[in-house]
Amino acid sequence: MDVIIYNIFDSNLQVSLMMLLEVLIATFIMGVFMSLIYIFTNRNGDCSRGLAITLVVLPVVISIVIFLVQDNWARAFSLAGAFSIIRFRSTQGNPRDLALIFTTLAVGLACGTGYILVGVVLVIFVAIILVLIELIHFGEPKKERMLLSITVPEDLNYVGVFEESFKKYTVKHKLAKVKSSNFGTMFVLTFDIVIKKDVNQKEFLDDLRCQNGNLNIVLRDYVYNPEILE
Secondary structure, three states: OOOEEEOOOOOOOEEEHHHHHHHHHHHHHHHHHHHHHHHHOOOOOOOOHHHHHHHHHHHHHHHHHHHHHOOOHHHHHHHHHHHHOOOOOOOOOOHHHHHHHHHHHHHHHHHHOOOHHHHHHHHHHHHHHHHHHHHHOOOOOOOEEEEEEEEEEOOOOOOOOOHHHHHHHEEEEEEEEEEEEOOOOEEEEEEEEEEOOOOOHHHHHHHHHOOOOOOOEEEEEOOOOHHHHO
């Protein structure tokens, strides 16, 4: 026997408990599946536990929001106002992660409006795309792209000072960001570089240290991060 849930403020508004459970279970299963796909396609170590959990919970929450709003415009605007005051402290800079978040949002919207099959098809289709991209290594650079941060004293004219080292050890380089540090007594230069094949990274760093006064140098794998490059 199906249980009917009534609105305590308006007895004419009611929802079926079985229908609600179907939506919740469907979105939960699809969220878990999307999270597993995310983990599978991030086996190189940059998998975020927080994002994996978010991909499970987010479609469930969105489906309930849409389920509650339905065709009530006043309720929709009220919920939009409530969500607008939320401040998200963490920034998800990886475009692939953002694509997965938008996918789970779409799944929640589809299930919340009753189109559960649409959500299933979307999850399967996106999963196939992501797995294929992972298997064929689509979009992976053939050369090693890295981020290089060099600290230099304020009295050093850094324009072109490392040009000879870059010509020797890199295929291409670009000054992506300049930031003052240590109360303006130093500058931190961030370069987007592509290192030549089989380059000895220690020799590269030693060469740079001779030119920046043996100050701090950081060489890291390239990961898109707006806080670093913007």
